[in-house]
Amino acid sequence: MDGMEAMRVFALVAATITTGLSAGLFYAYACSVMPGLRTTDDLTFIQVMQRINVAILNGWFLLGFVGALVFTLAAVALHLPDDGHRVLPAAVGALVCYTGSLVVTRVVNIPLNEALAAAGEPGRIADPVRVRGRFEARWVRWNTARALLSTAALGFLCWALVLHCHVAPN
Incomplete structure (x- = not known):
């Protein structure tokens, strides 16, 4: 394997792993975190989401x-x-x-997280029903979109690896 080949394989594998981590995070929110919080009271919901939104900003997440x-x-x-053109369409799709x-995250989810943080300490929020109402349904809907998009990216990267390795699918 020459240097270019090694770099291509490394990039594809690293992209697949890191995209899988992000897709898995969004999937976990869609399938367990948000459904689990759905039945909590408004103050608990707000407090948990505020804490998660702070805790998630760490080096492992950013990686x-x-x-x-x-x-x-x-x-x-x-x-x-x-x-490398054989792999290019799948890589571009990813x-x-x-x-x-990322666009969904930046345009929708981050501003909703910031608005939730700006609401203040949960015990001091005058109308927690309103705060939660402005956040939850929209955040959940757009998180599902980013879960689907990142999962599609993961699928494209898996296909790119198959094409790169010249493995014919069964």
Whole structure:
């Protein structure tokens, strides 16, 4: 395996792993965290979400979240030469889908998280029903969208690895 080949494999594997981490996070929210919180009272819901939104901002989260974009971009760039074109459509598909999940995160989920934080200490919120009502349904709906987008990106990256390794699917 030459140097270019090794870099391509590394980029594809790293993109697949980090995208899988992000897709798994969004999937966990969609399938367990938010359904689990659905039945809690408003103050508990707000308190838990505020705490999660603070705790999630750490290096391990950023490694997956940002790494997925960086490694997928690298995989696309490394497959641009003529000898990498076979993999390029799948890698670009992954990049488009993952970028879509980032756009949803930046345009919808982060502003909702910031609004929830700005509501203040849960015990001091005058109308917790209103605060939760402005957050929950919209956040859940758009989290599902980013879960689907990042899962599609993961699928594209898996397909890119299959194509790269010249393995014919059964």
